[in-house]
Amino acid sequence: AEDGYDLWLRYEQASEDLRPDYRKQISAIAILGDSPTIAAARQEMATGLAGILDKTVTVGTSVPRGNTLVAGTYDALSDLDLDRADVGPEGYAITQMRRDGRILTIIAADSDIGVLYGTFGLLQHMLQGEPIAGIDLVSRPATQHRLLNHWDNLDRYVERGYAGQSLWDWHKLPDYRDPRYTDYARANAAIGVNGTSLTNVNANAEVLTPQYLEKAAPLADVFRPYGIKVYLTARFSAPIEIGGLDTADPSNEEVQAWWEAKAEEIYNYIPDFGGFLVKANSEGQPGPQDYDRNHADGANMLADAVAPHGGIVMWRAFVYAADETQDRAKQAWEEFVPFDGQFRDNVLIQVKNGPIDFQPREPFSPLFAGVEDTKLMMEFQITKEYLGFATHLAYLGTMWEETLDAPAQRTEEGETLTVTDMMVSGNDAYTVSGMAGVANIGTDRNWSGSIFDQANWYAFGRLAWDPALDAETVAREWAAMTFTPDRAFLDPVVAMMMGSREAVVDYMTPLGLHHLMDTGHHYGPGPWVDDLDRPDWNPAYYHKADEDGIGFDRSSSGSDAVSQYAGFLREEWDDPETTPDELLLWFHHLSWDYEMRSGRTLWEEIVHHYQRGVDEVEAMRETWDGMAPYVDAERHAQIADFLAIQEKEARWWRNACLAYFMEVSGRDLPDGYEAPP
Numbered sequence: 001a002e003d004g005y006d007l008w009l010r011y012e013q014a015s016e017d018l019r020p021d022y023r024k025q026i027s028a029i030a031i032l033g034d035s036p037t038i039a040a041a042r043q044e045m046a047t048g049l050a051g052i053l054d055k056t057v058t059v060g061t062s063v064p065r066g067n068t069l070v071a072g073t074y075d076a077l078s079d080l081d082l083d084r085a086d087v088g089p090e091g092y093a094i095t096q097m098r099r100d101g102r103i104l105t106i107i108a109a110d111s112d113i114g115v116l117y118g119t120f121g122l123l124q125h126m127l128q129g130e131p132i133a134g135i136d137l138v139s140r141p142a143t144q145h146r147l148l149n150h151w152d153n154l155d156r157y158v159e160r161g162y163a164g165q166s167l168w169d170w171h172k173l174p175d176y177r178d179p180r181y182t183d184y185a186r187a188n189a190a191i192g193v194n195g196t197s198l199t200n201v202n203a204n205a206e207v208l209t210p211q212y213l214e215k216a217a218p219l220a221d222v223f224r225p226y227g228i229k230v231y232l233t234a235r236f237s238a239p240i241e242i243g244g245l246d247t248a249d250p251s252n253e254e255v256q257a258w259w260e261a262k263a264e265e266i267y268n269y270i271p272d273f274g275g276f277l278v279k280a281n282s283e284g285q286p287g288p289q290d291y292d293r294n295h296a297d298g299a300n301m302l303a304d305a306v307a308p309h310g311g312i313v314m315w316r317a318f319v320y321a322a323d324e325t326q327d328r329a330k331q332a333w334e335e336f337v338p339f340d341g342q343f344r345d346n347v348l349i350q351v352k353n354g355p356i357d358f359q360p361r362e363p364f365s366p367l368f369a370g371v372e373d374t375k376l377m378m379e380f381q382i383t384k385e386y387l388g389f390a391t392h393l394a395y396l397g398t399m400w401e402e403t404l405d406a407p408a409q410r411t412e413e414g415e416t417l418t419v420t421d422m423m424v425s426g427n428d429a430y431t432v433s434g435m436a437g438v439a440n441i442g443t444d445r446n447w448s449g450s451i452f453d454q455a456n457w458y459a460f461g462r463l464a465w466d467p468a469l470d471a472e473t474v475a476r477e478w479a480a481m482t483f484t485p486d487r488a489f490l491d492p493v494v495a496m497m498m499g500s501r502e503a504v505v506d507y508m509t510p511l512g513l514h515h516l517m518d519t520g521h522h523y524g525p526g527p528w529v530d531d532l533d534r535p536d537w538n539p540a541y542y543h544k545a546d547e548d549g550i551g552f553d554r555s556s557s558g559s560d561a562v563s564q565y566a567g568f569l570r571e572e573w574d575d576p577e578t579t580p581d582e583l584l585l586w587f588h589h590l591s592w593d594y595e596m597r598s599g600r601t602l603w604e605e606i607v608h609h610y611q612r613g614v615d616e617v618e619a620m621r622e623t624w625d626g627m628a629p630y631v632d633a634e635r636h637a638q639i640a641d642f643l644a645i646q647e648k649e650a651r652w653w654r655n656a657c658l659a660y661f662m663e664v665s666g667r668d669l670p671d672g673y674e675a676p677p
């Protein structure tokens with residue numbers, strides 16, 4: 001049945017136009033080498049080509065006669081005397097050449113993992129309906145650490161997970177290695193993900209005990225051939241909770257020694273353990289500030305413990321205090337910028353894309369332009385906590401592209417640097433950079449809770465590999481491999497994906513509004529909520545609507561969050577006249593009658609956007625209804641049902657928000673709009 005289990009590894013036979021050519025050019029196959037990674041490549045190639053070519057395929061270990069597909073490291077392929085491409089430690093080159101009257105299709109790399117990535121690269125090229133005659137491409141990752149972050153608890157509850165339970169079946173580990181772990185590794189290797197943090201950042205120290213390390217080790221064993229390292233979340237107070245110490249103060253020598261010994265122990269179980277991911281002094285998690293120490297003190301202690309083993313520490317910058325007088329958007333910057341240059345070389349500060357919290361739209365976090373000598377890692381949220389969970393269709397590639405491509409800084413020579421430039425920090429980019437995605441994966445057959453949410457997992461991997469890719473290309477690749485490379489399907493469906501996130505912005509939080517979601521679960525509207533203990537968890541804290549106007553004044557006359565950005569942005573965003581509509585109410589509190597670029601008043605513009613969001617979802621449904629001829633009935637029906645839910649809930653959002661704002665502002669709907677019931 002077509003239940004979505006195969007993700008982008010659905011090895012359907014190629015179309016009639018391509019299959020005969022593929023078969024002719026690949027009459028024999030060999031992958032040279034003998035590591036577990038090469039074995040995995042051989043296995044994948046055999047499965048993949050058997051499907052695509054629709055014939056029995058054997059993958060040999062030495063170069064046969066005839067038109068041959070041959071893969072291996074440049075060293076293994078030395079007999080072929082190839083020109084070496086600059087593929088780096090993980091990249092690959094795919095070329096075709098004629099030799100002695102035969103066609104050779106060659107996948108070459110410097111490393112075995114490059115050979116595996118190249119194997120996936122060629123299979124994907126074919127799955128996307130591309131000819132292989134004359135193929136000539138080089139692909140290498142721009143970032144070094146490309147990680148999924150699972151927010152999985154040890155009882156298998158997934159925080160903000162909408163796709164079932166945690167994949168990690170701690171109860172049956174270590175002895176039962178669910179074959180699904182291998183499929184997880186295949187799917188990730190296919191998009192270049194090379195690390196996975198198994199446990200929730202709201203961490204349980206138990207995972208660092210031998211009882212759990214023994215269970216994490218076989219997961220690392222399964223993932224290793226696929227180039228994926230295992231990371232764990234470190235609860236800062238673990239020395240107390242599982243170590244029997246009475247403090248976790250990073251300046252205490254016993255505490256330091258405890259972490260050193262713990263690291264040693266972990267590396268005994270998992271020799272290539274990646275390192276720790278840490279949420280400290282945030283939302284109740286313990287941290288160095290509990291002992292009057294700072295983030296650098298905490299991160300460096302852990303970094304020193306894993307450094308002898310080659311590990312890294314990813315220390316999160318998602319911090320904010322429960323203090324209403326402070327603009328939450330400013331806090332990460334204030335807590336981290338003073339320590340710029342004080343973090344160890346193996347520490348990466350992991351920063352959410354925006355300064356608040358994974359909203360449908362935020363400006364990029366000012367930290368990306370705020371530090372000079374600190375390695376920053378991007379954190380995106382693949383799971384859609386604030387964008388309708390698994391039933392709303394929202395392709396996040398466009399959101400991430402918007403952040404990565406955003407101009408962030410200007411050099412003295414006047415060159416504009418984007419967020420990506422800042423993140424890969426120019427100098428020694430490959431060795432210091434990374435991207436993390438909060439996973440949307442669980443035990444659901446389709447992994448992600450919906451078919452279209454698979455696209456977000458896919459897009460995360462692709463953009464982590466190459467942040468310069470455009471979201472549309474990535475959407476096309478995904479849709480072609482997930483459904484069909486037929487253009488009559490791809491053109492409308494990719495267009496639908498490309499507009500889908502903006503539709504969510506429109507019906508939830510247009511024009512720079514944010515955090516209007518109902519409390520706790522964050523599903524559905526709650527702009528009226530204003531009675532929580534923590535003021536900065538109240539939607540009303542963010543929209544500040546009253547009878548005179550709406551929006552959060554972060555300009556120089558307000559919280560001055562705008563001052564954390566580079567001069568050219570500060571200038572642009574400090575003035576409502578030059579602030580783009582998309583960020584208007586993020587930076588400004590304006591009268592309902594404020595005149596917009598469109599000629600509408602602000603109130604009319606807000607109404608217009610909420611309505612546009614609903615209209616857009618209606619259009620998405622129509623597009624999808626027309627796609628029935630190209631998609632199996634099972635997946636088509638589920639997606640159609642989910643879109644119906646999305647339309648219903650887009651109306652719910654529009655009606656609830658407009659009704660609330662009408663009441664607060666004392667205004668009626670402009671002519672021509674449907675009044676909320």
Ligand code: GCW
Pocket residue numbers: 151159160201202279318357358385
């Ligand atoms: O987005 C918020 C979520 C929390 C999460 C926190 C974080 C893991 O609502 O569930 O906790 O962010 O990123 O730490």
